[in-house]
Amino acid sequence: RGSKAMQGGMKLGKTVAKLGAEEVPSRLRKVAKHRSPLERARAALTLSATPRHIPCREEEMEQIEEFVHGCISGSGVGSSKKHQQGRCLYISGVPGTGKTATVLEVMRQFRRKAEREEVGPFQFVELNALRLPTPQHAYSFLLEQLTGWQTTPGRAAEELNTMYFGASGASGSSVAGGGGANASASVARRGKSGGGGGKRPVTILLVDEMDQLVTRSQSVLYNIFEWPMHRDSCLSVIGIANTIDLPERFLPRVLSRLGLQRVAFQPYSQQQIQCIIRSRLEDLEGCDGGTLFDRQAIEYVARKVAAVSGDVRRALELCRRGAEMACEASSGAEEGSEEAGQRVVVTIRHIDGAIKEMFGASHMKLLEALPELDKIVLGFLILELKRSGTIEASLEDLVTRAKRTLKMIPADKSAAGGSLQDPQINEISNSVTQLSRMKLVVAEAPLKHRQRKVALNIPADDVTYSIGNSGGESLKWMHKLLKG
Numbered sequence: 115r116g117s118k119a120m121q122g123g124m125k126l127g128k129t130v131a132k133l134g135a136e137e138v139p140s141r142l143r144k145v146a147k148h149r150s151p152l153e154r155a156r157a158a159l160t161l162s163a164t165p166r167h168i169p170c171r172e173e174e175m176e177q178i179e180e181f182v183h184g185c186i187s188g189s190g191v192g193s194s195k196k197h198q199q200g201r202c203l204y205i206s207g208v209p210g211t212g213k214t215a216t217v218l219e220v221m222r223q224f225r226r227k228a229e230r231e232e233v234g235p236f237q238f239v240e241l242n243a244l245r246l247p248t249p250q251h252a253y254s255f256l257l258e259q260l261t262g263w264q265t266t267p268g269r270a271a272e273e274l275n276t277m278y279f280g281a282s283g284a285s286g287s288s289v290a291g292g293g294g295a296n297a298s299a300s301v302a303r304r305g306k307s308g309g310g311g312g313k314r315p316v317t318i319l320l321v322d323e324m325d326q327l328v329t330r331s332q333s334v335l336y337n338i339f340e341w342p343m344h345r346d347s348c349l350s351v352i353g354i355a356n357t358i359d360l361p362e363r364f365l366p367r368v369l370s371r372l373g374l375q376r377v378a379f380q381p382y383s384q385q386q387i388q389c390i391i392r393s394r395l396e397d398l399e400g401c402d403g404g405t406l407f408d409r410q411a412i413e414y415v416a417r418k419v420a421a422v423s424g425d426v427r428r429a430l431e432l433c434r435r436g437a438e439m440a441c442e443a444s445s446g447a448e449e450g451s452e453e454a455g456q457r458v459v460v461t462i463r464h465i466d467g468a469i470k471e472m473f474g475a476s477h478m479k480l481l482e483a484l485p486e487l488d489k490i491v492l493g494f495l496i497l498e499l500k501r502s503g504t505i506e507a508s509l510e511d512l513v514t515r516a517k518r519t520l521k522m523i524p525a526d527k528s529a530a531g532g533s534l535q536d537p538q539i540n541e542i543s544n545s546v547t548q549l550s551r552m553k554l555v556v557a558e559a560p561l562k563h564r565q566r567k568v569a570l571n572i573p574a575d576d577v578t579y580s581i582g583n584s585g586g587e588s589l590k591w592m593h594k595l596l597k598g
Contacts, residue, residue: 152437152444152458155406158394159434161427168219169393170386171212177377178203178220178352185316185350186224186233200316200342200350202372206358207379210425213354214322216379221318235315243326249334252327256319271337278341278349317349324353325360325503332368339371357503381424387416390426391433407460411436415465422582423575423597428472435468436460473579477572480552481580486588489581491545493592494519495555496574506569509546509562513539523591539564 157163168175181203207213218240227233239259246252253270257263265273319338321327327334341349353372361372382390391412415436419429437460444458481489491512498507498515507515516537543560546568550557556569570577574596582593 150441150458151406152441152460155395156434156437156441159391159430159437161430163394165215165394167393168212168216169389170382171216171379174212174377174379175216175220178205178217179223181352181375182220182224182318182350183233185318186236200344200347202339202342202350202375203352204361204372204376205352205354205379206360206376207356208381208423208425209356210423210427211379211381212426213379214320217320217352217354221320237315237317238320239317240320241322243321243323246326249327249329252321252334252338260317274337274341278344278347315348319349319351321351321353324355325357326505328504332365335364336368336371339368343371355503357500360503363503382420382426383424384413384416384420387420387424387426387429388412391416391429394430405459406437407433408462411460411462411465414462415469418469422579425575428575432465432468432472433460435471436464439464439467473576477554478576478580480554481572481577482584486585487541488545488549489577489585489589490592491516491542492549492554492570492577493581493589493596495568495570496577496596499570499574506567508564509539509543509566509568510564512546512568513537513542516542519595 181201185201205213205217221238224233224236225238228235237260239256241252241255241259243249243252246255248267250267250271253267253274254265257265257270257273260277261273263273321338324335327338329335338351339353341347342351358378361369361376364372391407395406412433415429415432419425419432422428440458440460443464481492484492494512494516495507497519498512499505501515502511520537543563543566546555546557546566547560549555554570554572556571558567560566578593578596581589581596585593
């Protein structure tokens, strides 16, 4: 009966293969293999492409390498230390400055060293808080990555406490449910066993977008940073967020666990952005990229992006789109024409077209046409979101931010709107309603009044660019605040 079932399965497999697993035509495989250099450049410039190395972040990478090496060197078989203890590192910087990419590159290097047995064994877990339904689901995600067991956030928190604190932290482990005590013991054994009875290999947890785990009680962050402080803990935590002063807004008990080890990523300069673009092209062609991109084109895109935010992702996207435009222009040229016979090069004209396309989107046109008051309200919203490190702010917090900011600015520089010298909540609420109708922000109904939640619905860099480009002299002070 078993052999018949196996034969039936083989027949079914062949049937499925005939239905959905057709061979890719050789013509298409040949086209994919022999792509033009510019088409390969487009692929290398995408945000999902993994570069061979991370340029212009050597100093930051060295600090992270030192931290990771310190985490691993105190664990594993043959360690001279009687007790091991985890560590915590906080990494900050505005979006697009290579924070996550640098950490992942460091971990790739240490993974290769571990394979060559140059360092002790370790486990790496990457947690992106933006992908979690709630902050509490960080427990479920971490437990699943460590043990393969899926459960609720509350139960996962108990089991993680059992793993990192033993019996002293497992007082609530016997939760009612199917085989609760047995499951707890099983997970604890899996967490504490190192495979051979020795010390467990260290676990390095990367918490990206850490500001999304902030709650009123801050219990999730407290637990994550408390686990490494245990005497025999094997867990070390690397936290990444966009705001440099986020730890100062933690409760004292959380801040004491985080420690003082920090790495700050500064925005990329114009020269660094040029270096990164050329590095991507070197990975592709083995040259300086001058044969594919005109030198002035790279300088132009670097200058534009550095003036707005220093977000290298925008520079790469503009170059990729410029390469697409160059390919489209080449394919549209008639055969035999002078243009068709020339090698395709991305020029400043293609980059300028990509910039106009990016900054000429519908929301950019709306931003340019906004009244001055609405632009100022958007600016205050961005300042408040940067300060809080969250994705939304209440109307009351927005008004408070406006009043505090305007007090520090000379009256002649912030005289726009007159009444903004003393912002009123009704005035800003009406502005938020107008911005919400234009889909520039997402806001709750006005019924909640002071506790009405407001979130930005467009990139903050676009608002900064629009205020600097079309705000005029009267909004220079706001542009300076947003860039700082």
